[in-house]
Amino acid sequence: MEDDPTDFIKEPTVVPGQISKAPTQVDSTSENFERQVEDAVQAQALATAQPPQPSAQSAPAAAAGAAVTQFQRVQTQAAQAFRPLTNTVWSRLDRKATAVTEFTLRQYRTKNSTWVVLGIGMVFVAMILMFYGEAMSSGFESVDNDGDSHDYDGDGYPTGQEKIYGTNPWDENSHPDPELVTPDPPEKWIDEDGIDWDGDYSNSNQGFDDDGDCTGVGWVDNESFELPRNQDTNRDGINCNVRYTMNSTTNTIYRINADPYVDEDPDDEEFLKESLHRAFVLGFGKIGFAFLIGIFVPLFLATGLVRDEMERGTLHYIMGKPIARAEILAYRLLGYIALVWPYATVLILVTAIVTGFLAPSDSIFRFHDMSAWLGILLASWLMMLAYGTIFCTLGVISPRFGLWIAIAFGVWEFAMAMISLGAPNFPLTWLSVSHWGIEIINCTSVLAYPDQSYLIEIAGMNNDWGSEAALVGFYSPPSVIAGNSFASLLISIFVLVVFTVFALFIGQSSLKRKELN
């Protein structure tokens, strides 16, 4: 059969006993077919015939012939290479890519599910932003940590002021001369000793006694019994300072030991709002954008990219064209990306702008969150790409159960995301997309907030704020290469790209072997 692939025609495959009732007539009627086949056989024989043997020629003639053939081949290749760009294979691929991408985008536009999914994402972001705006606009009552704003004896002078002048804050008859010293308003003695930290992770000697209740500077009686007897309780050999135990490589603070009454009454509202704002950026970035929107949008928009076409029986319109199946999958994903990346960009940009105006800042707009938002954008893009490719591939592999497998995969990703938040070094999480997306945000947040661990530690010292839990919960330093956020960032990006390429490869291989019934 291999020698002559058409010889079966000479013995037509028919049901025995039927055509044989009148074999002459039927055979004669199939004359047209047989003639075609005979022609075809001859043509194939010609096409596969060996060229004349060079032995018939002299050796120099054969060599010259070979050289001419070689020259002609080079000429042909050169002509091919210098074809106008519009006729090259690449530009034709471009046309196909654009056609499929455009088609996919237009198809999305006509589906209600697209608008529902994207609309839910927008409403979700809008609601979270409303909560954020309310939190930022409402004031926080500052706490008088050292209690020196109180006038315990009722003489009109707050305790802090009485200590400076050496009078007894517990005796209403002991107070500065009202004709010489006007009583301070109590607010002056709230938040009067802020935290002084220069941001230098290599300098352990920090802190300054702004109100003088450790050093006695500015006091009438600097030998007052109100001043601490031991001014170096942190035992660093320096009186009235704060000793920071830090790691300058990882830019982290492990411990803060303050001498008595140093930096003991900072501006609580400033710290609370700052830590809340950062917790929002990190929390919403990791859970809201990177994970929830990053996984739900692809789940509903990418799983059916090819699967729905297979199920509806319309994929053959595209597949019946001279375009490789692997290309179709890639270009469909390109259409998906052309929709979801701008969508994520708009959502994140709007969030960044709104929070930029509402967040605590010395200027009208808070610019120094931008690198954190860029990290969130990058993580969202890569996670949407990875999840989209994975879900699309699951749809191709199992059109019937693809969505359910994708949902199960989503549960796994959710579990890994939660573990990554609490224990980023847990090895199992490295097998998840969410871990690496979150790691990207970790890396960029360190670049955006170099004093992050300082804020967490300070927030931790003031348990009454209760805000440190949120910031501690959402913040993690890079875990891939400790202390090197840039390298960790590159590795995280690389891993997500590898996940995507691997899923694409599996999807393409599966589609190439798929029968379209």
Add this chain to the structure above:
Amino acid sequence: MIPDLSQVGTSETKEWAPVDEAPHIMLDHVTKTYGSVMGLNDVSIAIKGGVTGILGQNGAGKSTLFKLIVGRLQPSSGNVHLFGTNPFKNPAPYSRIGYVSESEHLYDWMTGLDFVATLARLYGYTRDEAKEKALHVLDFVGLGDVANKEIGKYSKGMRQRVKIAHALVNEPDLIILDEPLAGCDPLARTTIMNVVRELGASGKTVLVSSHILSEIERITEQIIILHNGRLLAIGNLHAIRELLDKHPHRILLRTDNPRGLGTAFLPHEDVYGVRFPNSDELVVETNNLSSVHQALPRICHESGIRVTAIENPDDNLESLLGYLVEGRS
């Protein structure tokens, strides 16, 4: 643009030169099973040129045959060659074929022009080229005036024609039409049949399937009959008809005097019996259909009995298959 490196050697990234002399379609002992169900059973054919009708009842394997040819399915055993290439593994020959599936699903949100032009761009045409070609083929199938109407608003016949238009946009050498007349109204059927005949006349190779004998008869004489996944017969439809005519056949006549008319038919040498299934029906049984048909006007005229209808109940695919498979008429 994402070049598909894995397709090197199978997509257009490699020069592909079809062997023009080879049959456009060649199936070599092809069998296709779906689990335990036999879709196609040891079919071998070679086709090049002309219009070929694929006849078979529902489930005979027509669509399976077409899906194998266009690479939607791969055979369980045997080989399929489309322009000398395995169509399941290599999409390059698709540039020379146009395929109209039996699927009724279309992109209803697209206009006819969008649909044809978008798919035309997958042949590598520019946007303008694709639009120009799309308009041309839509005109050819008679949809020029509704090209900008949404497909969802098309009638059944228009939907079939837009599918045909999309299959013609690349000026293919081989056109495969799976049940193109199914569900169409008479006008659409006539239009589609004319289109198919024109394509055949223009030198294209056309494969068209149907389960209705008379439809195929109006399009082509060259047929392939499939039955239960097997290739039952290849040949000229008229020759097969002649073969049938020589075997027991029935002619049904409606008249108000069947007995009188039956008496008039009995002397004819090729009539071996008459029956009266109803009070107004006469069935004439013959071994030579064409001979009786030739004599029929004269007999009716001479008898003076009015005949209101003449039918050939055996002139359908079921009877043809019954004869070919079981030897009954």
